[in-house]
Amino acid sequence: MARSHLTLAALATSAVPGLDVVQARLHGSSALTPGAHGAFDSALLVDSDGRKLIIRVPASQAAETEQSADLVALRALTTGTRSRLPFDVPEFVGQAPLSGTRAVVYELLPGDSFDADALTGHVGVSGSIGRAIAAIHGLPTAFVGNAGLAQQSAEECRTSTIELIDRAAATGYLPAALLRRWELATDDDSLWQFAPCVVHGAMSADSFLISEDAVSGVLGWSALSVGDPARDLNWLLASRGAAGETAVASYTAARQGNDPRITQRAMLYAELELARWLLHGTDTRNQMIVDDAVAMLDGLVDSVHTHTMHPLSPKTGPILDVTDVENMLAATPRGIPRRDLASAMHTDAYNLSEFGPSEFDDDAAGSDEAAGSDTGGVGRDSASPFAEDVTGPIGIVPATDDHAATRSSSE
Numbered sequence: 001m002a003r004s005h006l007t008l009a010a011l012a013t014s015a016v017p018g019l020d021v022v023q024a025r026l027h028g029s030s031a032l033t034p035g036a037h038g039a040f041d042s043a044l045l046v047d048s049d050g051r052k053l054i055i056r057v058p059a060s061q062a063a064e065t066e067q068s069a070d071l072v073a074l075r076a077l078t079t080g081t082r083s084r085l086p087f088d089v090p091e092f093v094g095q096a097p098l099s100g101t102r103a104v105v106y107e108l109l110p111g112d113s114f115d116a117d118a119l120t121g122h123v124g125v126s127g128s129i130g131r132a133i134a135a136i137h138g139l140p141t142a143f144v145g146n147a148g149l150a151q152q153s154a155e156e157c158r159t160s161t162i163e164l165i166d167r168a169a170a171t172g173y174l175p176a177a178l179l180r181r182w183e184l185a186t187d188d189d190s191l192w193q194f195a196p197c198v199v200h201g202a203m204s205a206d207s208f209l210i211s212e213d214a215v216s217g218v219l220g221w222s223a224l225s226v227g228d229p230a231r232d233l234n235w236l237l238a239s240r241g242a243a244g245e246t247a248v249a250s251y252t253a254a255r256q257g258n259d260p261r262i263t264q265r266a267m268l269y270a271e272l273e274l275a276r277w278l279l280h281g282t283d284t285r286n287q288m289i290v291d292d293a294v295a296m297l298d299g300l301v302d303s304v305h306t307h308t309m310h311p312l313s314p315k316t317g318p319i320l321d322v323t324d325v326e327n328m329l330a331a332t333p334r335g336i337p338r339r340d341l342a343s344a345m346h347t348d349a350y351n352l353s354e355f356g357p358s359e360f361d362d363d364a365a366g367s368d369e370a371a372g373s374d375t376g377g378v379g380r381d382s383a384s385p386f387a388e389d390v391t392g393p394i395g396i397v398p399a400t401d402d403h404a405a406t407r408s409s410s411e
Contacts, residue, residue, distance in 0.1 A: 076147035111209025130250030
């Protein structure tokens with residue numbers, strides 16, 4: 001059963017010493033974070049100083065894991081690092097333990113969120129998105145390693161991609177045409193000649209807050225790492241219209257075009273989201289998801305065969321441009337989760353109009369009751385799912401030196 005706004009307000013006062021909550025409003029997390037599907041109990045709060053906060057309590061272990069990783073990443077993003085970014089990043093305020101998990105309080109960032117087509121439907125906003133992603137990729141990489149966050153070389157990125165393809169092929173559901181297409185891409189050495197950089201790692205339309213036609217905040221930092229910058233661009237390739245191209249062009253200009261094959265890798269990662277969805281279905285033994293993924297993979301095969309001039313690798317034909325990529329992916333089924341449930345959970349976005357005078361004015365009712373509790377923390381990779389240190393390492397992705405991983409392929 002979902003917790004009430006009174007309970008969440010009480011937890012917030014326990015998590016943040018001295019907090020005086022004068023208004024609280026329950027808000028379903030699935031509405032605030034598309035794809036979260038009620039994974040959090042969440043409320044909007046206002047304190048006696050007019051400060052706006054959010055409090056979230058995970059409703060599952062997957063949500064807890066996501067929230068723990070997000071906290072580690074936010075702690076790694078120090079004031080100095082944040083000063084290099086042209087937008088705001090969520091600020092952790094406090095936490096309190098609750099029934100084996102914890103409630104976490106954040107500052108509320110201003111701005112509105114939109115779906116991918118609406119977000120990239122405005123050329124000015126699209127340009128700001130491209131520059132925002134470029135700013136993340138331009139951050140110095142040292143702080144990621146210092147925080148114990150994952151770091152991958154270009155070769156390790158290729159190896160992990162090969163392993164994902166192998167797993168999908170092993171299910172027996174992957175069409176041979178896609179397996180061959182993806183193998184050609186991973187076999188193309190020139191595709192994987194890039195400099196790893198700081199990446200958001202879970203970028204989607206849900207990640208952005210927009211104010212005055214510009215990116216005002218970026219959310220959902222649980223996958224912060226050093227890796228392939230193309231991972232932060234693949235969602236843009238599915239957006240319709242010239243604005244998606246504007247975002248990619250703005251990104252390329254800001255990064256001075258130092259990665260000529262980034263669009264092809266981004267398209268590969270976009271296609272591989274279907275493989276991830278298939279694996280989620282097989283891993284959870286959910287035949288409905290498996291059937292859905294198979295239908296989408298078949299649709300991608302049709303799209304690839306129809307658009308024969310859109311190869312991932314020049315081994316099979318000419319290199320595509322951004323508009324061609326957008327047109328191809330527009331024909332691919334939409335609305336596919338980027339990863340499993342945990343990876344779809346971002347720090348919530350809220351519409352500030354919900355805190356308007358009609359609901360939070362000076363004549364509103366007094367503060368909700370608050371009950372105290374001891375503070376505690378959760379570590380992402382602890383043997384206990386609710387260890388105390390949220391600032392420690394979350395683990396380095398193991399390096400795999402053998403690029404020629406065993407494949408279930410037609411080679």
